[in-house]
Amino acid sequence: MLLRFSDWFVxxxxxxxxxxHLGAALNFFVYDCLKILLLLYAxxxxxxxxxxxxxxxKIKKWMGKRGITGNFFASIFGAVTPFxxxxxxxxxxxFLEAGIPLGVTFSFLITSPLINEYLVVLMLGFFxxxxxxxxxxxxxxxxxxxxxxxxxxxxxxxxxxDIVSNQNGVIEEQDYGRFSGRLKFGFYEACSIVKKIxxxxxxxxxxxxxIHNYVPQEAIHSIVGKTGxxxxxxxxxxxxxxxxxxxxxxxxxxxxxxKGIPLGTAxxxxxxxxxxxxxxxxMLRRAIKLKLILxxxxxxxxxxxxxxxxxxxxQKVLI
Numbered sequence: 001m002l003l004r005f006s007d008w009f010v011x012x013x014x015x016x017x018x019x020x021h022l023g024a025a026l027n028f029f030v031y032d033c034l035k036i037l038l039l040l041y042a043x044x045x046x047x048x049x050x051x052x053x054x055x056x057x058k059i060k061k062w063m064g065k066r067g068i069t070g071n072f073f074a075s076i077f078g079a080v081t082p083f084x085x086x087x088x089x090x091x092x093x094x095f096l097e098a099g100i101p102l103g104v105t106f107s108f109l110i111t112s113p114l115i116n117e118y119l120v121v122l123m124l125g126f127f128x129x130x131x132x133x134x135x136x137x138x139x140x141x142x143x144x145x146x147x148x149x150x151x152x153x154x155x156x157x158x159x160x161x162d163i164v165s166n167q168n169g170v171i172e173e174q175d176y177g178r179f180s181g182r183l184k185f186g187f188y189e190a191c192s193i194v195k196k197i198x199x200x201x202x203x204x205x206x207x208x209x210x211i212h213n214y215v216p217q218e219a220i221h222s223i224v225g226k227t228g229x230x231x232x233x234x235x236x237x238x239x240x241x242x243x244x245x246x247x248x249x250x251x252x253x254x255x256x257x258x259k260g261i262p263l264g265t266a267x268x269x270x271x272x273x274x275x276x277x278x279x280x281x282x283m284l285r286r287a288i289k290l291k292l293i294l295x296x297x298x299x300x301x302x303x304x305x306x307x308x309x310x311x312x313x314x315q316k317v318l319i
Contacts, residue, residue: 002038006031021214028209032251033202035125041190048186050080068148070100071107075143078111079136088112096159096287103151110300111143113274122250130318131311135267138310142303149299158292205251231265232308236301239272249273263315268308275300 006027010016016023081091088109095105115136123132253270257263276297284293311318 002034025209032205045186045190048189052182070104071144071147074104074107075111075140078108079115103147106150107143107147114139126254138307146299146303158289235265235269236272239269240276262312264308264311271304
C-alpha cells in the first residue's frame with residue numbers, strides 16, 4: 001500500500017518519470033520515510049508499555065551484581081531504552097550516584113545508543129532479520145565485554161569527587177496506576193521520540209536517496225579498493241567526530257552497502273557515529289576525568305572495529 005501511494009504521488013501527482021534520477025530518488029525518499037515512521041511509532045509504543053513493567057530499583061539491584069551478570073543486565077537495560085549517546089548520559093550519571101559499579105554503568109552507556117527499538121525497526125526493514133539479530137547480539141556483546149574490561153581496570157579514581165561522594169542515591173520509582181496509565185506512557189513516549197527524530201529520518205533517507213540514485217557504484221568501489229583492509233578502522237575514525245541519530249545513519253549505511261561498501265564497514269561507520277561523539281565526551285566531562293573518557297572511547301572503538309571485521313567475514317553467510 002505504501003509503495004502504491006509513493007508511486008501514485010511521485011509519478012502521477014508530481015508527474016515525474018520513473019526512469020529519471022529525480023523521480024527514482026523522490027520515490028525512494030517518500031516510500032522509506034513513510035515506512036520507517038509508521039514502524040517506529042508502533043515499535044516505540046510497544047516497547048514503552050513494556051518498560052513500565054521494569055521496576056527501576058530492581059534493575060539497579062540486578063545491575064549491581066558482581067561479575068559479568070551486572071554488565072549483562074546493564075546492556076539489556078541499555079538495549080530497551082530509546083536513547084542516543086548524549087541522552088544516555090543523565091541515566092549513566094544517576095547510576096553512578098546510586099553506587100552501581102563503574103564498569104557496569106559503562107556497559108549501559110555503550111549499549112544504549114547502539115541498540116534501541118527504532119534502530120531495530122530500521123535494520124529489520126533494510127537489512128532483514130539475520131543481520132539485525134546478529135547486530136543486536138554483537139551490540140550486547142560489545143557492551144558487556146567493554147564494560148567488564150573497563151571495570152577490571154580500577155578506574156574509579158578518575159571519577160569527579162562529587163560523583164564518588166554521592167554514591168548512595170536511590171532511583172525513584174514511577175507509579176503508572178492502571179494498565180491505561182501504561183498505555184498512556186507508551187503513547188506519549190512514542191509521540192515524544194518520533195517528534196525528536198523525524199527530522200533525522202528525513203535527512204538520513206534523503207541523503208541515502210541521493211547516494212542511491214546519483215552516486216555511481218564504480219566510485220564507491222574505487223574508494224573501498226584504495227583503503228582495503230583498513231576500511232573498517234577508517235570508517236570508525238571518520239564516524240567518531242560526527243554526531244547523529246541512528247534514524248539518520250541507518251539509511252545511509254544501507255545505501256553505502258548497496259553501493260559496494262562491505263557490510264561490516266558500513267555498520268562500523270554507523271556504530272561509531274551512534275556510540276561515540278564529541279558532544280558525548282563534553283557531557284561526560286561533568287562526571288569523569290579526561291583520561292577515563294579517552295580510555296572509554298579507545299575500548300569502545302576497538303570493540304566496534306572488531307565487530308566490523310566480524311560482519312565483513314560473515315557477509316556471504318548473512319546475505
